[in-house]
Amino acid sequence: MTIKLRHVLATLTLTAALAPLASAQTVRMTTSMGDIVLELDAARAPKTVENFLQYVRAGHYDGTVFHRVIENFMIQGGGFTPDMAQKPTREPIPLESRNGLSNRRGTIAMARTSHPHSATAQFFINVKDNVFLDAANSRDGYGYAVFGKVVAGMDVVDNIKRVRTTTVGMHQDVPVEPVVIQKVTVEK
Numbered sequence: 001m002t003i004k005l006r007h008v009l010a011t012l013t014l015t016a017a018l019a020p021l022a023s024a025q026t027v028r029m030t031t032s033m034g035d036i037v038l039e040l041d042a043a044r045a046p047k048t049v050e051n052f053l054q055y056v057r058a059g060h061y062d063g064t065v066f067h068r069v070i071e072n073f074m075i076q077g078g079g080f081t082p083d084m085a086q087k088p089t090r091e092p093i094p095l096e097s098r099n100g101l102s103n104r105r106g107t108i109a110m111a112r113t114s115h116p117h118s119a120t121a122q123f124f125i126n127v128k129d130n131v132f133l134d135a136a137n138s139r140d141g142y143g144y145a146v147f148g149k150v151v152a153g154m155d156v157v158d159n160i161k162r163v164r165t166t167t168v169g170m171h172q173d174v175p176v177e178p179v180v181i182q183k184v185t186v187e188k
Helices: 003-023 046-057 154-161
Strands: 025-031 034-040 064-070 074-077 107-110 123-126 146-152 165-168 171-175 180-186
Touching (some): 025 046, 034 046, 034 154, 046 107, 046 146, 046 180, 064 154, 074 154, 146 154
Antiparallel strands (some): 025 034, 025 180, 034 146, 064 171, 064 180, 074 123, 107 123
């Protein structure tokens, strides 16, 4: 094999290996406790990522809170204001839980009701491996759709998971001091 042909093959191999990275979308979530940077996986969860990005671009998450925090489980946000008023949302999206991504520590997934295709704006970040939420392991056979992962700021997530919580109305595990999502922005 000639040197030129080896170079061409090496370039093609490197390009193919980097292709998923090139399509990765990164967002920065600025919270009252620090920044969390998320890498979204549009290749495996295209509808979920597009839905999340639509809410980001519309400013929906700005001024919302992490309204459900369970230290050995997850932190959930994206749907309520600091006074626990629920924000209006668009129509639910189809569930993309069988995409090969697992509810592992540091991943972000869509929250939903007991109906599998009910996710709108709320999301959660897994603070430990929660593989029982994967479609293959879940009680309902549907699971929860992972669509990205924390690539910076896991220390912030870990600090959020440790906040004191209380019950507010019908909502349990609500932080005593609101953990505000001040702004979410698309980085690339």
